[in-house]
Amino acid sequence: MNSHWNQQEGRGEGAPLPDPGREEKVRIIRMAQSVEAQALHRKKMRRVWTGIIIKTLIASVFAFLFLMPILLTFTNSFMSPSEISANYGQVFATTENGGKMFIARKVNLKFLPDMVTFRQYVTVLFRSPAYLIKFWNSVFYVVPIVVFQLAVASLAAYGFARYSGKKKAALFFSYIIIMLMPYQVTLVPNYLVASWMHILNTRWAIWLPGIFSPFAVYMLTKYMKRIPRSIYEAAEIDGADEWQIFTKICMPLCRSGLASIAILIFIDYWNMVEQPLILLSDQEMHPLSVFLSEINSGEISLAFAVAVIYMILPLLIFLYGEEYLIEGITYQGGIKE
Numbered sequence: 001m002n003s004h005w006n007q008q009e010g011r012g013e014g015a016p017l018p019d020p021g022r023e024e025k026v027r028i029i030r031m032a033q034s035v036e037a038q039a040l041h042r043k044k045m046r047r048v049w050t051g052i053i054i055k056t057l058i059a060s061v062f063a064f065l066f067l068m069p070i071l072l073t074f075t076n077s078f079m080s081p082s083e084i085s086a087n088y089g090q091v092f093a094t095t096e097n098g099g100k101m102f103i104a105r106k107v108n109l110k111f112l113p114d115m116v117t118f119r120q121y122v123t124v125l126f127r128s129p130a131y132l133i134k135f136w137n138s139v140f141y142v143v144p145i146v147v148f149q150l151a152v153a154s155l156a157a158y159g160f161a162r163y164s165g166k167k168k169a170a171l172f173f174s175y176i177i178i179m180l181m182p183y184q185v186t187l188v189p190n191y192l193v194a195s196w197m198h199i200l201n202t203r204w205a206i207w208l209p210g211i212f213s214p215f216a217v218y219m220l221t222k223y224m225k226r227i228p229r230s231i232y233e234a235a236e237i238d239g240a241d242e243w244q245i246f247t248k249i250c251m252p253l254c255r256s257g258l259a260s261i262a263i264l265i266f267i268d269y270w271n272m273v274e275q276p277l278i279l280l281s282d283q284e285m286h287p288l289s290v291f292l293s294e295i296n297s298g299e300i301s302l303a304f305a306v307a308v309i310y311m312i313l314p315l316l317i318f319l320y321g322e323e324y325l326i327e328g329i330t331y332q333g334g335i336k337e
Contacts, residue, residue, distance in 0.1 A: 077304035120304065134286060150262060152211060153217045154258070157216075161221050176218060263324070
């Protein structure tokens, strides 16, 4: 009697009686919730992976379309001249009057040659030095333009970014206007100025307009303006003069911007065609890009090999400087305050 009373007193008068099946019901509910959560997670992961696969396939298709001309050029450079003429000869065929002929059938795009030959490369590299001369003409035109345009643009951009004023703003606005103009608009003034300076049919006719192009000035000015003024002020307090600030502070902070702009300038002038055609009357001084723009039916086989050689240097520069190019475009320069 006392034991039963003590048990009721210890349990409390209002305490519910233990339910042996309650724990089992809770366990079953939790198990069902866990199974449902796993099913939702699997469904979500299927959607995620489906999206990834679809995006990968779309990106692969576009990548193949963009890389197809390069791949086609590389593989066709190992074809025999007869096979190339049979596949693409009608594209370059002309009438008796020199006009283009109508293409009556589809062009046969072949990625794999029937017979691999190195005849074109032997001709380009050893038997006909004219193509190598044109290649080195391209190098001699582009490298000085890249180097000296960056040198001139660095000094000009430092002045635009460092100091302010109405005259500076008007001058910088004129840079923007000139930069927005297509080269064909300024081609005639460049020809007249080159004729007045007596530098037509010389390398200077190509170098000078390229060295003083406003593109690099505009890009570097925007890049340098992101450098905090507190850095300049700290350098001035430490006793640094303008040249030391420019060489020791500004230029190191603009390293990625200089690299990305150099790559863009190189690719732009490596592919120039109008400037040499108008400013250089001597065909021996023409760069390799002019030859590729004047392909005729008798040079199709050589054109593929020349195009591969022509692509090597820009591809190497792009692959080597890809990180600098991306950093220079995405990162807006300097240290943000």
